[in-house]
Amino acid sequence: MTSLKEFMDRPDRLAPGHRMCAGCGATIAARNVLKAVKPEDHVVVTNATGCMEVSTFMYPYTAWQDSYIHNAFENASATTSGVEAAYKLMKKKGKLKEDENFKFITFGGDGGTYDIGFQSLSGAMERNCDYTYVCYDNGAYMNTGIQRSSATPMYADTTTTPVGSKSNGKPQNRKDLTNILVEHDIPYAAQTTFFKNFSDLYKKSEKAIYTKGASFLNIMTPCPRGWRYNTPEIMDICELAVETCYWPMYEVENGVFRLTYEPKKKLPVEEFLVKQGRFKHLFKPENEHLIEEFQMEVDRRWENLLKRCR
Amino acid sequence: MAVDLNKLHLRAPWQDLTTGMMIHAGGTSVEFHTGEWTAVKPSIDQDKCKKCGRCHMVCPDSAIVVRVVDNARMEGPGCGKTALDRMYQVDTDHCKGCGICAYNCPFDAIEMEGM
Ligand SMILES: Cc1ncc(C[n+]2csc(CCOP(=O)(O)OP(=O)(O)O)c2C)c(N)n1
Ligand code: SF4
Ligand code: SF4
Ligand code: SF4
Ligand SMILES: [Mg+2]
Numbered sequence: 001m002t003s004l005k006e007f008m009d010r011p012d013r014l015a016p017g018h019r020m021c022a023g024c025g026a027t028i029a030a031r032n033v034l035k036a037v038k039p040e041d042h043v044v045v046t047n048a049t050g051c052m053e054v055s056t057f058m059y060p061y062t063a064w065q066d067s068y069i070h071n072a073f074e075n076a077s078a079t080t081s082g083v084e085a086a087y088k089l090m091k092k093k094g095k096l097k098e099d100e101n102f103k104f105i106t107f108g109g110d111g112g113t114y115d116i117g118f119q120s121l122s123g124a125m126e127r128n129c130d131y132t133y134v135c136y137d138n139g140a141y142m143n144t145g146i147q148r149s150s151a152t153p154m155y156a157d158t159t160t161t162p163v164g165s166k167s168n169g170k171p172q173n174r175k176d177l178t179n180i181l182v183e184h185d186i187p188y189a190a191q192t193t194f195f196k197n198f199s200d201l202y203k204k205s206e207k208a209i210y211t212k213g214a215s216f217l218n219i220m221t222p223c224p225r226g227w228r229y230n231t232p233e234i235m236d237i238c239e240l241a242v243e244t245c246y247w248p249m250y251e252v253e254n255g256v257f258r259l260t261y262e263p264k265k266k267l268p269v270e271e272f273l274v275k276q277g278r279f280k281h282l283f284k285p286e287n288e289h290l291i292e293e294f295q296m297e298v299d300r301r302w303e304n305l306l307k308r309c310r
Numbered sequence: 311m312a313v314d315l316n317k318l319h320l321r322a323p324w325q326d327l328t329t330g331m332m333i334h335a336g337g338t339s340v341e342f343h344t345g346e347w348t349a350v351k352p353s354i355d356q357d358k359c360k361k362c363g364r365c366h367m368v369c370p371d372s373a374i375v376v377r378v379v380d381n382a383r384m385e386g387p388g389c390g391k392t393a394l395d396r397m398y399q400v401d402t403d404h405c406k407g408c409g410i411c412a413y414n415c416p417f418d419a420i421e422m423e424g425m
Contacts, residue, residue: 008363009396012372016404017339020370022347023408027370056339060318060328065336198367232413235368 007035007202013043018063019055023231025221026052026136028194029201030107033134033217034066036205042066042102044083048076048112051143051223052136073108073116077124080106080131088130103209104131110151111141114177125184128213132205135177135216138223146226150175153246154297155290157278158226168281168290173297181216182252188215190251192260193238200249200260207251220247228277240272245302250309257308269298315341340404344371348407350422352400358419361396365411365420373405374398 013034020027030052037043043066047053053070056063071079084104090096108117113135121133140158141147148158154173157163161170178191188211190204201219208215220241224231241247242261246269249261270291273279282290313335317326328334345351354365366374377397412420 005363008366009376009378014372015337015339016372016401017342017344018371019342019344022370022406023410024370027372028368031370031372032367057333058339059331060313060315060333061339061342062333062336063339194368197364232409234410235414 002036002202002206004197004199004202007032007198010035010039013037013065014056015063015065017061019058020051021223021225023224023234024051025194025223025234026109026138027056028234029134029136029219029221030056032194032198032201033105033205033209033219036202036209037103037105040101042100044069044080044087044102044104046071046076046080046083046104046106048073048106048108048117049143050109050112050141051138052107052109054143073112075120076106076108076112076117077129077131077133078120080104080133081124081127081129084129084131104129105209106131106133108133108135109142110135110137110139110177111147111149113137114150114175122184125181125186125214125216128186130213132208132211132215132217134208135218136221137177137218138221138226139174140223140226142223142226151177154294155279155282157281163281168287169278176301178216178218181218182255182257184214185255186216187211187213188251188253189218190216190260191218191220191247192249193220193241193247194235195238195242195249195261204251204260207253226278228280229275233275237272237275240267240275243267244269244272244298246272246298248302248305250305257305259305259309266302269295313338343403344406345373345401345403348405350407350409350424351402351405352407352409352412352420353423354398354400355419355421356397358417359398360417360419361398362416363396363398364414364416366398368410368414369405370408370410371404371406373401374411375401 014031045068139152146158147160152170155169157169181189192201192204208217222237243263244267250259379395412422
């Protein structure tokens with residue numbers, strides 16, 4: 001087992017100088033996931049379109065220390081499958097050194113994962129391609145100006161579900177993608193975010209990357225622009241998402257569910273919502289019932305998860 | 311094949327561009343100084359810093375650099391590779407001044423300062 005200090009001391013595989021907004025959660029995820037790769041191993045990163053892609057790979061500047069391929073939303077996973085198949089063949093034919101190991105990691109935003117890239121993701125998972133798909137879920141199509149996706153939580157104010165006299169934000173519930181990936185019967189799937197000393201994120205990343213076969217990590221990555229919270233408070237937002245059970249921390253290894261953190265006392269979800277401008281309208285006196293509804297959905301999903309973990 | 315970044319400026323003729331716009335090097339973004347985006351920067355009080363590493367982990371811009379000093383060969387008490395052998399420093403060329411490190415330091419060792 002790699003210690004927390006070892007993870008921290010590993011050199012960054014994501015260089016500074018990329019153009020993500022100040023305080024963006026997405027690159028906190030990318031940097032720390034990559035710390036789970038053993039320093040002697042190489043990585044091929046594939047990236048679907050989105051903030052992370054447009055900002056980390058601006059010709060001739062790349063923030064990635066490893067090989068990197070940008071492909072379209074629809075085919076990030078298909079691209080990885082192809083590269084991984086080629087790698088296996090090259091290895092078999094002796095074109096790569098015996099001790100030269102490559103890991104395959106795909107990063108995609110929620111738009112690129114829950115919606116547009118879902119078909120190729122599902123296909124690569126079903127074929128049990130030896131890769132890790134990391135979804136950085138910021139709950140909207142941020143790069144094009146905060147449009148709703150199927151990951152956007154109910155009642156969030158986005159530019160395609162704007163709050164006004166006739167609308168309370170997104171009318172539908174969010175898709176539970178981690179669960180859908182679990183149902184693909186892959187060796188490893190997990191959900192995490194930036195929590196306490198990051199050991200949860202490191203451990204899950206290490207497991208995902210070094211599990212043979214397909215693995216999926218869903219990381220909640222707050223976006224200060226789209227969520228409209230005070231930028232420095234990102235860790236507080238994540239903690240509240242976990243402590244309210246809005247974003248449960250769990251993993252599923254070969255079909256066995258395990259909670260990796262269980263709040264001692266589940267907080268009311270409004271403590272998570274109140275910090276974010278995208279939910280401001282919910283705190284008008286006449287909208288109290290909307291928060292109740294939101295709470296009921298969080299409770300329902302949490303109870304379902306608990307049943308599967310016990 | 312390495313890329314000559316100096317040749318690949320905005321007005322570079324197409325003949326100088328790499329085939330398929332491939333970048334034959336890693337981490338070339340360090341040449342781009344996002345530190346210019348901000349008027350505030352964190353400053354770490356090394357006396358208060360307890361080397362917990364939180365600031366390094368939470369920085370979205372890989373702009374808190376850890377220097378691990380290997381004291382293993384030195385003699386006397388307190389030697390060996392301990393937490394005290396780390397030094398956390400701000401990379402001011404790239405820090406965007408978001409304030410996440412300062413807000414999250416458990417020991418109040420980071421102050422955001424105007425420049
Ligand atoms: C097929 C296709 N449709 C639309 C776009 C335009 N587009 C570029 S980035 C983006 C948003 C991506 O959202 P997400 O995957 O959630 O990543 P984020 O920007 O939030 O990081 C969109 C819609 C595109 N590049 N390709
Ligand atoms: S819009 Fe949001 S996700 Fe995109 S770079 Fe800015 S903070 Fe990050
Ligand atoms: S978070 Fe604070 S105490 Fe911890 S390493 Fe950074 S400056 Fe030092
Ligand atoms: S202010 Fe933000 S960008 Fe600068 S070092 Fe701190 S966390 Fe990193
Ligand atoms: Mg998104």
